[in-house]
Amino acid sequence: MGPLVFRQMLRERRRGMLWWSLAVAALTLITGASYPAVRDAGEGLDQFMESMPEGVLEMMGATDGITSPAGYLNSQFHSNIFPIVLLIFGISVAAWAVAGSEREGTLESLLANPVHRWRVGVERFAGAAVLLAGLALIATALLVAFRSPFELDELGVGEMIAAGVGALLLALLFTAITYASGAATGSKGWAIAAGAGLATATYVVYGLSSFVDLLDSVRWISPWYWFLSPSPLREGWTFEAIGVPLLVTIPVVIIGTVVFTRRDLT
Incomplete structure (x- = not known):
């Protein structure tokens, strides 16, 4: 029969995806085009940043300053606004995938067809992952395509792609937690609380x-630490930013799906 649930989900989300894509494209272009002005501000900005506590700089992704290409994109895009946008989108879609659909009453009609529950769960999560990857691809492709006009030539294409993939996998992890929580509980509120709450707490x-x-001794549990220390814009394809999120995401999705197949929906 093919991935019918997957295709149906993509069709239902195509209009919303269009608007999200336009918003992400605009955000990426505005951020990238602003770099020459920030760079021209020169040492004054970097000196100001150096006067701030190290912890603040780490949260901002500005440990390398903000006038270098890597420092600018880290502090203004990859360490905050870009993954947050992906998180908002991924969590909202994943919360609907099972729990939201169940609350609307559309899940029961879908399951009345000859389709296994596990397929519904897996294909809807796969749909959320593909949509999320589409947004990450748009942003990354624009930064790579306009690397020279934005005067970001110092950054290698490989590092820029690694940063985009890292942000995607960071958001995908919390998307998976949202999906699994919704699939296990049937509550859209609990699903959003789990995904957004853990993203904020970590x-x-x-x-x-x-x-x-005390927090310094446990910072290794934070997915933000995996992604930002060190940043893929500086180090490229690191196991912490790419491999570890995947190793956590896969079992989370499996556990959520298994619980969903055994849960009483009546």
Whole structure:
């Protein structure tokens, strides 16, 4: 029969995806085009940033300053606004995938067809992942395509792609947590709370770890730490930013799907 649930989900989301794509494209172009002005501000901005506490700089992704291409994109895009946009989109779609659809009453009609529950769960999560990857691809492709006009030539294409993939996998991990929570509980509220709550909590752990000794000893559990220390814009394809999120995401999706197939929906 093919991935009918997957294709249906993509069709239902195509209009919303169009608007999200335009927003991400505009955000990426505005951010990239602003770099020459920031660079021309020169040493003054970097000196100001150096006067700030190290923990603040880490949270901002500005440990390398903000006038270098890597420092600018890290501090203004990849360490904050870009993954946050992906998180908002991924969590909203994943919360609907099972729990939201169940709340609307459309899940039961879908399951009345000759389709296994696990296929519904897996294909809808796959749909969320593909949509999320589409947004990450748009942003990354625009930065690579306009690398010279934006005067970001110092950055290698491989590093820029690695940063885009890293941000995607960071968002995908919390998308998976949202999906699994919704699939296991049937509650859209619990699903959003799990995904958004853990994303926020782990970001706080990462950001405050430079100030609090207790948090510094556990910062390794934060997916933000995997992604930002070190940044793929500097180090390229690191296992921490690429491999570890995948190793966590896969079992989360499996567990959520298994619980969903055994849960009583009546």
